[in-house]
Amino acid sequence: MGFFLALASAIAYGASDFLGGVGSRRYSSWQVALVGQCAGALVMLVAGLMLPGSPSATDFVWALLAGAGSATGSISLYRGFARGRMGLVAPTSAVGAAVLTVLAGAAFGEWPGSLVWFGIVAALPGIWLVSRTPSGDRSSNSRLAFVDGAIAGVGFGVLFVALAQVSAGAGLLPLVANQSFGAVLIFMAAAGLRQDWRPSPRVLGWGSASGVLGAVGTLAFMVATQSTGLGIAGVLASLYPAITVLLAALFLGERIAVSQRAGIGICTLAVAAMALG
Template sequence: MAIALSLLSALAYGISDFLGGIFAKRSSPWQVAIVGQMSSGVFSLLAAVLLAGSPTGTDLAYGALAGLGGGFGVAFLYRGLATARMGVVAPISAIGTALIPAAVGLATGDRPSELALLGVLFAFPAIALISRVVDDNPAHRGGVIDGVIAGVGFGLLFTFLGQIGEDAGLYPLALSQLTSLVSVAVTAIVLRQVWIPRDRRAWGAVVMGPLGATAQGAFLYATHHGLLSIVSVISSLYPASTVLLAAVVLREKIHGWQGVGLVFAALAVTLVAAG
């Protein structure tokens, strides 16, 4: 169950990142981030109302902290996607997204099986190969930096979501997506960027709401059925779908090492599932 939910999370994240990149290229990435997070928050709140849950104050606090990290991550991810190739930015963000919660999980008592641990070890070279960049374009190098910063934000998002209790329901998740708006707005203000969505094209990002809610909801429930160190790494394989979509729709080239990385990713998932 945990692996299936993690893969669903990765797929939803990958599609959402692809669409976010499209919208960010057409409008302001900051405005797209605001609209996307608002939409995800609304869908998560509706789901929270329909599903039973009894969150504690601690659960809500972890949800709020997750949102601050997630908002920071999505803001820099979309900024990078707006100026650089999707096949550059999204994969690089996955390194921090996987590494931080995996390290926290192992440090706090996760003890995966040897086979599952081998799968985790295969996942990191998979992400690294998919993320490998050989490009002299200055905009793409800037995208690398944005991808690294986004990875730190998403790593914190996954880490804090992984601390929410099983009985909390989706209210902490809805809170995380709403508090992420604060993180996006503050970051935009510090960088002197316009974040209030006045551009009509930015409102197209409202379609990303169900994807964002699905991605984070699937990840949250996956942590209730599996180890954070495993779930976070599998969910961090989301760049695979982003890279494939960018290749099919935008005709971005998949390099040989990225193809090898995709094979490693499939092997990682197989080993973790078998473990």
């Protein structure tokens, strides 16, 4: 069950990132991320009141840390989508999140096998190929998009690791704190950087849809970690770029350079190797 829930979280995260990315290309990524966090918090609040648990103070501490990771990952990912192609940013963030969760799992006693370590090592040239800009696209925006993807990977890795520490009997109220704290951080960062954070009515649809799907992915992942290891759940959830890239190819007609396709393929195989290991 944990295996399939982790895959379900990847599907939900991938669809969420696609919608958030499309919205960020049309409107401010800060607005989309803020609406998404608020919508996710509202969904979790309703679900949490219907399914109460017995959370401890420690559960809320981990939830707040997860919220910080979620906010960092979301705004970096959407900003990267707005600057560059989804097929470049999403795989970079996925490998970063997968590697971080595997290493955290090892630190918590889940020592990975040789196949997992092979996946980690193989991911490095994949990231290098993905980060290369084709000869006709050496703009600073493309390189900044890769940096955003790397930062997003760290953020999502922190999200995955922290969520796995929430106890099984905590219920869903810690996830309300997770989403709400993420919204507060996005607001504070946007205001401090003097970004346009006030959502316009046209942003609500994109942000809400992305936020609800993201909340579903978060819930599925947290439940998955209760029946399977952090490393396995983390790398399976990190398959979300496959959904994002597929949707981008189907609906946006995105094309990716040959070298970047090779890098994406290596990244995908690296994540699969870590999952199989």
